[in-house]
Amino acid sequence: MTAVTDLRFQIAPGGALRGRLRVPGDKSISHRSIMLSAIAEGESRIAGFLEGADALATLTAFRRMGVEIDGPDAGRVRVHGVGLRGLRAPDGPLDMGNSGTSMRLLAGLLAGQSFPVTLTGDASLSRRPMRRVTEPLALMGAHIGTTADGTAPLVIEPVPHLTGIDYRLTVPSAQVKSSLLLAGLYAGGETGVTEPAPTRDHTERMLTAFGYPVRRQGARACLNGGGRLRGCQLQIPADISSAAFFLAGASIAPGSDLLLEEVGINPTRVGVINILRGMGADIELLDRRTLGGEPVADIRVRTARLKGIRIPVDQVPLAIDEFPAIFIAAACAEGETILTGAEELRVKESDRIQVMADGLTRLGILAEPLPDGIRIVGGEFGSTAGGEPIDAHSDHRIAMSFAIAGLRASGSVTIRDCANVETSFPGFVELAAGVGLGIEASGA
C-alpha cells in the first residue's frame, strides 16, 4: 500500500514561506465521509476528499465490501450507499495500511455485521494499541480477537446482536469515541460515550449531516441504534494538521507571509493555533465561514519572534497530531518549552516524543524526552551535512516537521524514510517548494 523504499528529503537551508496555498482535504473527515456514505441510503457526493494512502485504505475497504464508489477524481467521490445492513463479506482481510483511524473506526462499524472480517495493517499500525476499542466493543457484545499484546490483526466475528453501553473513555480519543458510536448504530438501545476532555467531533457532526440524531449532553455524546443515514453532499475543508507545518514554518522563517486557504478550524482541532499564538505567533483567521457543517477560515501567518511556554494540558487533545511541528517552533523559540500530559504521542505512527527528541538532538537542540512529553530549549539548528540523516521512522508528520526545520538550519538537512508523507499529504514536496521551501525528494 505505502512505498517501502527509502524516500529522502533534502532541504536547502534558509528561505521564507510566501504566497498562498490550499493544503489537501482533512484526513479525519475524509475517512468518515466514506464510512458514513457507504452505510447511508442513496447516493452521496463528496468534494475535497484527501487522496492520501490512509483515506484511500478506508475507501478500498468499502469497495471490497461491495460498495460502488466512483472516483476519487480531483477530490470528487460519489458513493452509492448500501444502507446500514447492505455491506457484504470481503474476499479476504482488509488492509488498513498505516491508518489507525481506519482500523479503530472500522472495528466499531464492522463489529455488528453478519459476516466475519479481519483487519490488518503495516508494521507501524501492527504495533499500536487496539484494546482501547476491542474492550469496550466487547462490553457491547462484539467478538474481536487481537494478538496477545492487544494489537492487530483484528479478527471480527459476527454476533447475533450488539447492546448499547454507557462508556467513559480512559484516554481522550476521538477514534475510540467514534468507534463506539459507529458500533452503536447497530446496537439495541442507547450508546453513550463520555470523554475526559473534548476530542475532535467530526463523527457527531457528520452523523447529523446524514440525518442521524446524535445528542450531546456536556461531555457525553449518545445515539440510539437502528436508525437510518440518508445520502448527502459533503465538502471537506483543508486539513489543519497539514496546515500546521506551514503555520510553524512561516512563523520561524524570517520574511514569511503565507495565506492558507479554507482550513478547517473546528474548535476541537485548533490547539496548534492556540499554542503557537501562546508562543507569540502572528496568526490571523480571515473570512470565517462554514463548509459542509465544519467551520473554516483562511489563515494568514507571518514571521514572529517566538518564546518558549509551558503548553497548557487542556490543549493536548486539541493539537495531538500537530506536536511534531510545534516542537520545531519550540526549538526556534527563545527559552524553554515544556509539554506534559501527552503520553499518547508515544503510540502514534512512531514514538513521536523519542523520535522528535532524537532528531532535534541531531540538529544540536537540547531536547529532553519526559515520560509524557518533552522539554525543549530554543537554540540554533545545525545541519546534517556530512553526517547521518535524520530518521523519520516512516512517520509522515516527523518527516514534514524536520523538512520545515530546514528553514532555520545552518546547512542542508537530510531526512530519511519519508515515503509515508503520502499517507496524509500527497503533493507536500511540490506545494512546499511552491511557497519557498528548498526541498527535493530522492530515492523513491
Ligand SMILES: O=C(O)C1=C[C@@H](OP(=O)(O)O)[C@@H](O)[C@H](O)C1
Ligand atoms: O479520529 C480521528 O480521526 C483521529 C483521532 C486522533 O487519534 P486518537 O483518537 O487516538 O487520539 C488523531 O491522532 C488521529 O490522527 C485522527
Ligand SMILES: C=C(OP(=O)(O)O)C(=O)O
Ligand atoms: C495519528 C495519526 O493518524 P492515525 O491514528 O489515523 O494513524 C496522524 O495522522 O498523525
